[in-house]
Amino acid sequence: MIKQAQEVSHQCAHCGEPCPPDEQFCCQGCQTVYELLNENGLCRYYEINNKPGVAQRQPVRQDKFAFLDDERTERQLLQFRDEKQAHVTFHIPHIHCSSCLWLLENLHRLDAGVQQTEVNFAEKDVRIIYGPNKTSLRKIAETLTSIGYEPYISLQDLKSRKPAPNRKLIYQLGVAGFCFANIMLLSFPEYFSGEGHMEGQMTVVFRYLNLLLSLPVFLYSAQAFYMPAWKGLKHGFLNIDLPIVLAIVTTFVRSVVDVLSGSGGGYFDSMTGIVMFMLIGRLLQDKTYRGLSFDRDYTAYFPIAVTVVKDGNEAPTQLPDVKTGDTLLIHHQELIPADGLLVKGSALIDYSFVTGESVPVRKQMGEIIYAGGRQLEGNMEILTIREVAQSYLTSLWNREELRRDNPGKPSFIHLLGQYFTWVVLFIAAATAVYWGIYDSAKIWPSVTAILIIACPCALLLAASFTNGHMLRILSRHKLYLRNAQAIERLAGVTHIVFDKTGTLTGKSSTTVSWHGRELTHAEVSAVAALTAHSQHPASRQVREFVGKPVVHTIDRFSEQTGQGLQGWVHQMHVQLGSAAYTGAREAVQPGASVVHVNINGDHAGYYLLEHAYRKGIPEMLGELQQHFGLTLLSGDQPGEAGNLRRMMGDKATLLFQQQAHDKLDRIVQLQEKGEKVLMIGDGLNDAGALRQSDAGISLTEDSNNFTPASDGILEASQLHRLPAFIRMSRINKRIILIAFLYSIVYNLTGLFFAVQGILSPLTAAILMPSSSISIILLTWGMSEYAGRKQLR
Amino acid sequence: MSVIIILLCVSLAVAIFFLVAFIWSVKDGQYDDDYSPAHRMLFDDKTSKE
Known part of the structure; x- marks a missing residue:
């Protein structure tokens, strides 16, 4: 019976949603858009993609954009303005396909005042250049809305412009790559010619060219490491960038001395190579998800x-x-x-x-x-x-x-880097003392060689490549973390706090069941048609249950607030609503949401709406309670307490009727007990708790939606994977450590030559890229394997 | 052997040209949006047929 209602194969020509068999469009809105495009010869929109539109059932209020006529608002929104031209950028969340692209970039055919439009698909932005004397901002916004692309203008647009993307790292990498490749090329002749086979003059030219080429890397590309090192030093904190800077500077100085004194070719290729590899790692790790924002505050809403x-x-x-x-x-x-x-x-x-x-x-x-x-x-x-x-x-x-900023604990990489540095400095000192006794001429070459070979760049490489790759694996499974530190914070979690509303129960996952006599096909579609006219959430749920509406004309439709709705469909009088409204005798199941159905004065039965938990939630909670403390902070009445207690186990804390500040205070309490708290929430009222917790993940039904500020955004359908995500973040740390231990083998090989003062540029040039590349392959392979195994 | 020096200068010049081209293309925003330009070029211009 329900199936019959869904057997509507006829689709709207604009948006592709089901519509009545003898109509072309599902609603008036879609038809209006089609007619407008047809009039202006823009029907190619429908040729590029099949039914590319978005349903236009919700009409947009006439004077919604009246505020754009206000001169001050206009001035704040425009990026540029003179008599002939004005530039504005609108955010349009609807942009989703190449048809959108085509239509928006042909906007000038709908509004002659528009001179040029350019879509940025990744950001879902449209940059519009128009003549302010021919059209107005309001008119453009209304034209966009009339073709189904309503711009999203929020309070946030008033305050700040989007910062220009930071591309410095890319330039630094480009320069480093260029210099590294050329230095490598210019070093080969000396490596392969052997002693005394090259003309003396030629060798000198090659060496000085290398020195010249290494300057941009030393002075520009390596800035990416100087800055954090200097900042750390100012705050009295030894981070991993400091020993790396030490190694880069030592390598450079030693190489310059070698070249100027004519005693060797220097280690320019090793230095530029390692800077390049580390920059690649940093770039991978800093990848941002465009179109997702982790810093929204209320102004965006x-x-x-x-x-x-x-x-x-x-x-x-x-x-x-x-x-x-x-x-x-x-x-x-x-x-x-x-x-x-x-x-x-x-x-x-x-x-x-x-x-x-x-x-x-x-x-x-x-x-x-x-x-x-x-x-x-x-x-x-x-x-x-x-x-x-x-x-x-x-x-x-x-x-x-x-x-206040929550800087948190420094990453374990920095601590590991510190130990590493002390060990290296000790070895260097011991070597210096040894050679000081036996052959003081070897102090300089051996000590500098130790600092060159034992730089903790392998550790940094291992960390940044593993983190970067882990972020990618997690994002494949719809968990988008803000940055690499978030992985580490997630790994350290000991206590998990859930917000119930919408987190464990999905917004649309209410189960609906029909209790009563069997309805005919006509009756079901009448119910569907009636509910389609109402915005009440219960109507929405019933409509989703019975299927998309088979549109009928409804006569004398009326909706009584808080009671129900009624109307005539095909000479059938249908009433939906509360027991009192529909004249049903008994009130079934106190507390549950019930929609009674009355057809032609007969009570036919009722739809029972029940809360349902998201897929896999009971299993997930069962698994989590074995390893973590669990807390539930719900804003609701304790009606579901029994069910939740069964799923979360006896040790869990369940708290109901929690206000936003209660949630925040609760997390502070847990943290004072030494717990590392992971908060999972969705509403804006969780924003404080999300921020206060050691790791906050906000849940969303659709990643294009707005979410409060947090460390990560998780798509709700993947919530059952939470234990696997936490396991992955722990494996991440293990992979970094394995790669690091592995790299120490290379370091020891290099040290073997270095302490004797016989580290040749060739040895360094072989060891450096081979260790970097093998670390990259190792971390990639291990994290990919772990991802396949854990997140199948 | 001076011919090698000349060759060296030429090859470096070519390499620098490409480095500059790369930096220009990044600055120009060519890597910012990998969807629109690829599709934009597929639209034909004479779309005004009724």
Whole structure:
């Protein structure tokens, strides 16, 4: 019966969603877009990709972009402006295929004032150049919206421009690669000719050219190591960059002395080579996920402007200018930007942004509505009682704990590097003393050679390549970590804190079941059609359960707030809603969400909506409780306590009705007990806890969505892999150590020559690249193997 | 042997040319977006057919 309802093969020509058999489009919105494109000869949009559009069922409010007419807002958004040209960049989350690309770059055919548009696909940005006297920012935004590409403009756009991507590391690598290759080439003749076979003059020319070529590496490329070393030194902390700088400087000075004195060719190739390999490692490790942001604060969620009602006039006002006592008009589906009292209209607020709880809350006239909620039921007016900057939601971000930087423990690599340095310095000193007694001429060559060969670059290489590769393996399984330190923090975790709402239970994974008499196909599709007209979450869940709507015309549709909805479909009167509304006698299962169905006055049965846990969650919790302490901090009522206790075991702490600051305090308490806390959350109310914890991972249904600031973003469908992710982060450390021990073999070989003062440039030139390349291959192979095994 | 010196200068000049080309291409943002340019070139210009 349910299958029949889903047997709709006919698809909308615009967005590809199912639609009625005799229609071309699923909704009015899609048809409007199609007609607009057709009129302007832009139908190639549909040829490049099949049905590339996005469903346009939710119409966008007429004057939504009225605030763009405000000159100050306009000035803040534009990157450049003179009489002839203005440049603006819009973020458009809908961009997803080459059709989008084509259509957006042909925008000038819809709006003659647009001179040029350029899409940056990776960032989902569109850069538009237009003539300000021919069109306006508002008109462009409205044109974009009318073809289904609504720009996302948030308060964050007012404050800061995106920083230009930092490309210095790439330039440094390019220079190092260039110099290394040429120095290598110029060194070969001397290596292979043997003693005295080259003309003296030629050797000198080659050596000086090498010296010249090594200068850019020494002075420019190696800056990537000088800076962190200097910073560490200033803070009294010996990091791994310091011994590396020592080695680079020693190698350079020794080589220059060799060349100037004519006693040898120097170790320029080894030095430039190692700088190049280390830069590659650093570049791999610093890879960022573009399009994902780990630093969002509330400004990214808030609109730029809001409608203020003053003396019966509506005026768009910039959010920072909203004062206490202003009356704000909040439209359907808009975010509430400031705390206020409801003064007009009916309020059904979806707080899932703030609490992660998806069931909307009804507010009565005069009640306080907190910022961050989304209005689901028509327009309403609120009287602001606190300015945006002082609102409850905003104050969560401005708490003292969150302001201070949390530097955390330095990576074990630095500690290991320190031991390593002391050992090397000891060997160098011992060698110097030995040669001081027996042959003082050998002190200089042997000591410098020791410092050259024993630089901990192998350790740095092992770490950066392993980390970089591990980040890639994890991102393949939809865990996007902010940086390499996050892997190490994840490995050290001893206690895991879950936020229940939306974390363990998926937002859409409510199980729906039908209890009652069997419905006919016509009846099922009537239910589907009715629910399609309602934004209530229960309607959405029922609609998802019965299938996509087979569109029927509905007569006399009405929705009664908090009660239910009804309408006539094919001479059939259908009522959906609460027991009282539909006239059902018994109230089944107290506490559960129930949607009763009444057809032509007969109670046909009810849909039971139950919370469901995400896939694999019980197994995951079972596995985790053996190794970690578990805590659950939920904002909900303790209704699910029994189920959760069964899954999380007796030792777990379960706390309900937790406010945002309770969650944060709880994590501080755990940390004071010496626990390393991993927090998994999603809502904005977890933002403080995510930040305070040693590792915070925010969960998202879709990585294009907005997530609060955290160390990592995990797609919700992969949550059951959490134990494997933690295991991987521990294996990561082991791989670095193995690669490091392995590299010591090379170091010892080199030391064998170095202490005797007979390390030739050729030996160094063979040892250096072979150790680097074998470490790269080793770490790659091991992490790939571990990834295959753990995350199959 | 001076011919080798000349060759050396020429080869270095060529290498420097490519280094400069690389730096220019990075600065120009050619590696920033690997999707749009690849698809943009496939669109034909005469799309205004009714």
